[in-house]
Amino acid sequence: FAGLVAPAVAASPAQAQTSPSPGQVEAVALYFELDEEDVLGRMTRDLMRALDKPLEQRHWSMVIDLRRCTGCQGCTIACIQENKLPPGIVYRPVREEVEGRFPNVSKRFLPRPCMQCDAPPCVPVCPANATWKRADGIVEIDYDACIGCGYCVQACPYEARTLDHGGFWGGDVAEGPEPYEKLPSLEYGEVHIRAQGGSPIGNARKCHFCLHRIEQGLLPACVLSCMGRATFFGDRNDPDSLVSELI
Numbered sequence: 001f002a003g004l005v006a007p008a009v010a011a012s013p014a015q016a017q018t019s020p021s022p023g024q025v026e027a028v029a030l031y032f033e034l035d036e037e038d039v040l041g042r043m044t045r046d047l048m049r050a051l052d053k054p055l056e057q058r059h060w061s062m063v064i065d066l067r068r069c070t071g072c073q074g075c076t077i078a079c080i081q082e083n084k085l086p087p088g089i090v091y092r093p094v095r096e097e098v099e100g101r102f103p104n105v106s107k108r109f110l111p112r113p114c115m116q117c118d119a120p121p122c123v124p125v126c127p128a129n130a131t132w133k134r135a136d137g138i139v140e141i142d143y144d145a146c147i148g149c150g151y152c153v154q155a156c157p158y159e160a161r162t163l164d165h166g167g168f169w170g171g172d173v174a175e176g177p178e179p180y181e182k183l184p185s186l187e188y189g190e191v192h193i194r195a196q197g198g199s200p201i202g203n204a205r206k207c208h209f210c211l212h213r214i215e216q217g218l219l220p221a222c223v224l225s226c227m228g229r230a231t232f233f234g235d236r237n238d239p240d241s242l243v244s245e246l247i
Contacts, residue, residue: 038229039229039232039242040223040224042242043219043223043232043243044219046242047214047217047218047219047235048217049235049238049241050237050241051215051217053235055135055136056135058136058235058237059137060116060136060137060209060234060235060236061233061236061243061247062113062116062209062231062232063232063246064111065232066108066109067230068228068230069110070227070228071096071107071109072227072228074227075225076090076092076093076094076222077225078221078222079091079207079221079222081221082221083185083221084181084184084185085205086164086166086169086181086194087168087169089162089164089205091114091206091208092207096110097110111230111231112158113160113207113209114139114158114160114207115158116137116139116209117139120139121155121156121157122139122152122153122155122156122161123139125152125154125155126152127147127149128145128146128147128149129145130142130143130204131146131152138208138209138211139206140208140211141188141203142188143187143188143190143200143203144199146199146202148204153204160207161205161206162204162205162206163202163204164200164203164204164205165202166196177194181194185200186212187200188211188212210222214233232246
């Protein structure tokens with residue numbers, strides 16, 4: 001739409017007399033109508049409205065538009081940074097898939113966090129009752145109760161769970177953890193500092209929709225970092241929410 005914005009320098013008479021076509025005017029009007037408010041603003045309002053309801057009346061949901069995903073991995077990196085994830089632990093992988101046959105070949109990207117299943121197969125196999133489905137739809141793990149048996153990891157059909165084997169990024173290039181790896185993780189609203197012998201080391205770990213953020217009125221890190229605005233979050237029990245509209 002650069003041609004429809006007044007130039008900062010004086011235009012030639014021919015340029016000054018040029019008017020946009022009706023089609024251009026319609027396109028610009030549609031653009032500004034769609035961009036009147038960024039979807040982040042609407043989702044934040046949806047989130048705050050949901051927090052005013054009792055927990056059992058919410059159902060947190062995520063919608064991912066695969067047509068918009070560019071495969072930039074921004075969500076993966078933001079998740080690692082937000083949750084202080086160690087080597088080998090990825091809550092938000094973005095898988096690459098190739099479709100078609102040569103020469104008509106294309107690639108698509110598939111973000112695959114925990115699906116927060118309605119009937120999660122990871123829950124009944126846990127011998128320690130360390131994982132369960134919350135009333136608001138999120139599947140939670142109690143790190144202090146988890147015994148690290150890995151049954152839930154094997155039961156998950158999406159490969160969304162991983163065991164924390166205690167590695168550190170600094171362990172590969174230095175004598176020990178880097179300073180930022182000693183910062184506390186706030187997952188599930190609790191404070192955990194990864195140290196040998198303590199949770200969440202030895203536990204199963206997975207995406208939790210940044211529960212510690214949403215309960216403070218903040219959108220999940222992957223949603224904020226999505227440059228293509230491909231990821232949407234909110235309460236699907238709210239008929240006025242964006243996720244309900246998209247579903």
